[in-house]
Amino acid sequence: MTFDLQTLLAILAMAAATILTRVSGLFLLRYVSLDGSRRKAIESIPPAVLMAVVAPTAFATGIAESAACAVTALAALRLPMLVAVATGVVCVALLRAIGFG
Incomplete structure (x- = not known):
């Protein structure tokens, strides 16, 4: 690795x-x-920023990531932002573990 x-x-x-x-x-x-x-x-503002970050992933990746993005979006409607993001992470991990990713 070089220093730039x-x-x-x-x-x-x-x-x-x-x-x-x-x-x-x-x-x-x-x-x-x-x-x-x-x-x-x-x-x-926080849910809007979260969706701006999550939306490209939903359209550019596989079914596990798209489903996790939907879960994150739904969770963000009612839950605190950190909990919504954690829910999405757990969802994508579980979906990948069972073979959807």
Whole structure:
């Protein structure tokens, strides 16, 4: 494995952008009042991001992955995000273990 300075700088820049985005969101949220519709809009962001990450997998892979994506999407409607993702991981692992993957 070789050391590539440009790759390292790109990774560090992406990490800084991620951290600044998260920290600025927490900082700015102190100064914004969240009524019902704003709160609902903000709470819908994590499931939307999850589906944006999961959807390409559902269409580009096998039956086990597609089924696990559907299970994850359904779980995300009612369960906390971490539980929904864990449910999808367990589902794909079980489906692969029984021969669907």
